[in-house]
Amino acid sequence: MSPDLLLQPMTLRTIAHSDISEFSRKNLTSSAATVQFTLIHGLFNLYSIMNFTRLFCKLLLNTARPQTLCTRIQTIRLKSTLPHLSSVMMSTNLRILVDMDGVLADFEGHFLKRYQEKYPREPYINVADRHGFYLNEQYAKIKPELKDLVFSVYEEAGFFLDLPPIAGALETVKELDNMNDIDVFICTSPVQKYTHCVTEKFQWIDKYLGNDFVTRMVLTRDKTVVSGDLLIDDKPNITGAEKNPSWEHILFTTPPNSRIQSNPSPRRLNGWHDRDSLNRIIESKRKEKFVKIIECQN
Numbered sequence: 001m002s003p004d005l006l007l008q009p010m011t012l013r014t015i016a017h018s019d020i021s022e023f024s025r026k027n028l029t030s031s032a033a034t035v036q037f038t039l040i041h042g043l044f045n046l047y048s049i050m051n052f053t054r055l056f057c058k059l060l061l062n063t064a065r066p067q068t069l070c071t072r073i074q075t076i077r078l079k080s081t082l083p084h085l086s087s088v089m090m091s092t093n094l095r096i097l098v099d100m101d102g103v104l105a106d107f108e109g110h111f112l113k114r115y116q117e118k119y120p121r122e123p124y125i126n127v128a129d130r131h132g133f134y135l136n137e138q139y140a141k142i143k144p145e146l147k148d149l150v151f152s153v154y155e156e157a158g159f160f161l162d163l164p165p166i167a168g169a170l171e172t173v174k175e176l177d178n179m180n181d182i183d184v185f186i187c188t189s190p191v192q193k194y195t196h197c198v199t200e201k202f203q204w205i206d207k208y209l210g211n212d213f214v215t216r217m218v219l220t221r222d223k224t225v226v227s228g229d230l231l232i233d234d235k236p237n238i239t240g241a242e243k244n245p246s247w248e249h250i251l252f253t254t255p256p257n258s259r260i261q262s263n264p265s266p267r268r269l270n271g272w273h274d275r276d277s278l279n280r281i282i283e284s285k286r287k288e289k290f291v292k293i294i295e296c297q298n
């Protein structure tokens with residue numbers, strides 16, 4: 001890795017953990033004073049950019065001789081600091097949180113199919129006629145006892161595991177995750193009777209996206225406390241303990257939320273085929289993040 005690379009703020013997000021480890025190993029074992037200085041200089045820039053531990057930077061800058069520099073580095077256990085440093089740099093990546101039900105998996109369509117199989121004599125609501133986020137509320141308006149029938153369908157074993165993927169979801173999520181500056185996490189809320197739901201959500205992600213994504217699953221009833229840049233979710237109003245979540249909510253359009261207006265209204269993604277909107281959203285978020293990095297630097 002060229003020393004100059006460390007001086008360029010915009011290249012930070014492209015520096016992989018392995019690069020840093022390799023770079024530090026080579027330089028810490030070298031006796032060349034110039035190489036040691038390069039390492040110090042590079043580290044100063046990294047810490048400065050992230051507005052991180054300015055005292056540490058001053059300590060390094062005020063040190064006169066390269067040999068002393070090396071000693072001080074070892075004293076403060078630089079090697080153990082480097083993995084942390086790389087994790088700071090990785091946080092410059094765009095973190096996209098993706099909901100499961102209604103965004104990756106076709107909850108509404110699968111519910112209707114199972115409901116009709118289970119209760120063929122009961123009234124039902126076509127997906128296109130669904131409105132409002134909660135199924136049970138709309139069914140209860142037909143007759144109150146349907147509310148419990150709704151619960152009985154999606155609390156049954158196998159319901160969540162058998163959900164079919166939404167068109168384009170898997171391909172797009174993998175594509176996003178393969179980009180150098182984007183990390184995708186799955187962020188999903190289990191139903192309150194979670195006996196089957198929780199396990200099956202993990203199995204579903206493993207089956208369709210692979211084990212690597214299983215390690216990046218966040219199951220929570222409160223998504224406001226999860227950190228990210230974007231949250232792609234079909235729930236119109238996402239509230240919780242954190243009044244100012246770090247993410248921007250992107251409303252994934254589905255029939256139940258297509259007519260819902262909220263204030264302020266979130267930006268929408270009208271399906272995974274809506275690549276123009278997705279690209280626009282990501283690009284605007286990249287610029288926003290870059291401005292934040294520059295502000296930190298200053």
Ligand SMILES: [Mg+2]
Pocket residue numbers: 099100101102103233234235
């Ligand atoms: Mg959802």
